[in-house]
Amino acid sequence: MLPVQLIRKKRDGGALDEDELRWFIRSVTDGTIPDYQVAAMLMAIFFKGLDAQELATWADAMTRSGDVIDLSRIKRAKVDKHSTGGVGDKISIPLAPAVAACGVAVPMVSGRGLGHTGGTLDKLESIPGFRVDLPVEKFAELVDTLGVCLIGQTARIAPADKRLYALRDVTATVESLPLIASSIMSKKLAEGIDALVIDCKVGRGAFMKTIDRARELCALMRTIGMRAGKRVTCVLTDMEAPIGRTIGNALEIRESIEVLRGGGPTDTRELTHVLGAEMLVLGGAAKDEAEGRARIEKVLGDGSALEVFRKLVEAQGGDPRVCDSPGSVLPKPKHREELSLRTGRVTSIDSEMLGIAALLLGAGRRTKEDAIDPAAGLVIDAYLGELIEPGAAPQIMLHHSLTPEDGRVREARAMIEAAFVIESADKAPSVRSSRILEVIR
Numbered sequence: 436m437l438p439v440q441l442i443r444k445k446r447d448g449g450a451l452d453e454d455e456l457r458w459f460i461r462s463v464t465d466g467t468i469p470d471y472q473v474a475a476m477l478m479a480i481f482f483k484g485l486d487a488q489e490l491a492t493w494a495d496a497m498t499r500s501g502d503v504i505d506l507s508r509i510k511r512a513k514v515d516k517h518s519t520g521g522v523g524d525k526i527s528i529p530l531a532p533a534v535a536a537c538g539v540a541v542p543m544v545s546g547r548g549l550g551h552t553g554g555t556l557d558k559l560e561s562i563p564g565f566r567v568d569l570p571v572e573k574f575a576e577l578v579d580t581l582g583v584c585l586i587g588q589t590a591r592i593a594p595a596d597k598r599l600y601a602l603r604d605v606t607a608t609v610e611s612l613p614l615i616a617s618s619i620m621s622k623k624l625a626e627g628i629d630a631l632v633i634d635c636k637v638g639r640g641a642f643m644k645t646i647d648r649a650r651e652l653c654a655l656m657r658t659i660g661m662r663a664g665k666r667v668t669c670v671l672t673d674m675e676a677p678i679g680r681t682i683g684n685a686l687e688i689r690e691s692i693e694v695l696r697g698g699g700p701t702d703t704r705e706l707t708h709v710l711g712a713e714m715l716v717l718g719g720a721a722k723d724e725a726e727g728r729a730r731i732e733k734v735l736g737d738g739s740a741l742e743v744f745r746k747l748v749e750a751q752g753g754d755p756r757v758c759d760s761p762g763s764v765l766p767k768p769k770h771r772e773e774l775s776l777r778t779g780r781v782t783s784i785d786s787e788m789l790g791i792a793a794l795l796l797g798a799g800r801r802t803k804e805d806a807i808d809p810a811a812g813l814v815i816d817a818y819l820g821e822l823i824e825p826g827a828a829p830q831i832m833l834h835h836s837l838t839p840e841d842g843r844v845r846e847a848r849a850m851i852e853a854a855f856v857i858e859s860a861d862k863a864p865s866v867r868s869s870r871i872l873e874v875i876r
């Protein structure tokens with residue numbers, strides 16, 4: 436086959452057949468097609484899309500471009516959750532042990548943070564000793580014995596995506612729904628799961644800015660899942676403000692442990708309950724969402740989810756005392772600085788700006804090579820709709836280990852102030868009481 440013929444066919448709106456698509460992805464993986472032809476194909480797909488058949492084949496070829504983890508010896512249902520990413524999104528950390536405590540296995544392969552959203556792996560690595568680079572055999576063993584394991588993506592999982600994503604990033608082709616859907620699903624389907632819950636974030640702080648675009652993306656991911664014989668439930672959730680009260684790795688572990696103790700901020704608990712309930716329904720451990728929710732609330736309230744987390748931390752090399760006294764185990768920043776916002780009603784919060792402020796303090800990376808300060812981040816005590824009265828205690832605490840003269844601290848403070856829109860105190864608060872926008876089963 437000649438790449439140029441396939442590119443021309445797609446450019447002119449034709450549909451590529453199974454052999455053509457599989458050959459193309461094979462050649463992407465083994466490097467026999469040069470970058471410029473891969474990039475041209477990506478641009479052709481960006482403009483002409485992929486039909487349902489093409490999409491399923493393209494995604495399947497990407498899944499099979501590397502190893503597909505075989506978890507068939509584990510008899511329990513195996514269900515994972517994927518989030519399209521949001522600032523302060525630590526939900527996987529309380530969620531995975533809670534679902535495992537209810538009898539559904541969670542094989543979770545997560546990513547690192549890049550840019551303004553943090554990665555689950557970076558958060559877990561803030562627990563001293565915690566290892567996310569376990570071999571696949573150990574991963575399978577822990578999913579079997581503990582019901583849960585959280586590791587990083589290996590070079591052998593969907594390697595075609597690695598090359599495609601790197602090229603999309605520099606050719607303005609990231610924002611193509613079929614390319615996003617196949618990228619996400621190929622990595623998830625390689626984990627050996629039976630079913631998947633997708634938390635598709637919607638709003639200013641998210642990849643999907645509008646609910647219509649989020650619905651379209653979810654429909655494509657469900658098509659790929661169904662054609663691979665996997666059930667996929669999508670939960671569309673509001674990302675107009677950061678999740679919980681903390682942004683930053685160790686800080687988010689501390690907050691996750693609060694949720695595992697039955698507490699934590701209302702939104703963080705709600706997301707854990709709802710996503711967990713959907714995972715239990717897919718895994719056959721609850722007959723409906725209400726029963727699933729009740730089961731998740733029970734294991735968070737009675738300490739059994741925390742016990743699973745303790746075993747998970749220990750099995751993955753971390754210090755399990757983090758469960759009892761996170762403050763004495765987790766890394767601490769050199770400085771804690773207060774910041775007071777203006778008085779008035781908080782009417783909007785730009786979570787992306789807060790994510791960037793946390794990154795500037797050391798909580799995130801600008802490039803893949805950047806080191807992270809696990810103790811850096813923000814604790815936020817100002818919510819959408821809240822009234823900040825004169826004389827109120829400072830609303831934001833900056834955690835960092837930079838020198839006070841470092842320009843990044845000044846820049847972070849300015850970004851935080853700009854991230855909050857504060858209007859007159861008599862402006863009526865208009866705030867959603869729930870983060871859940873829609874569930875597509």
Ligand code: URA
Nearest residue numbers: 609614615616618619
């Ligand atoms: N996340 C992914 O894994 N891939 C995309 O293309 C976009 C977001």
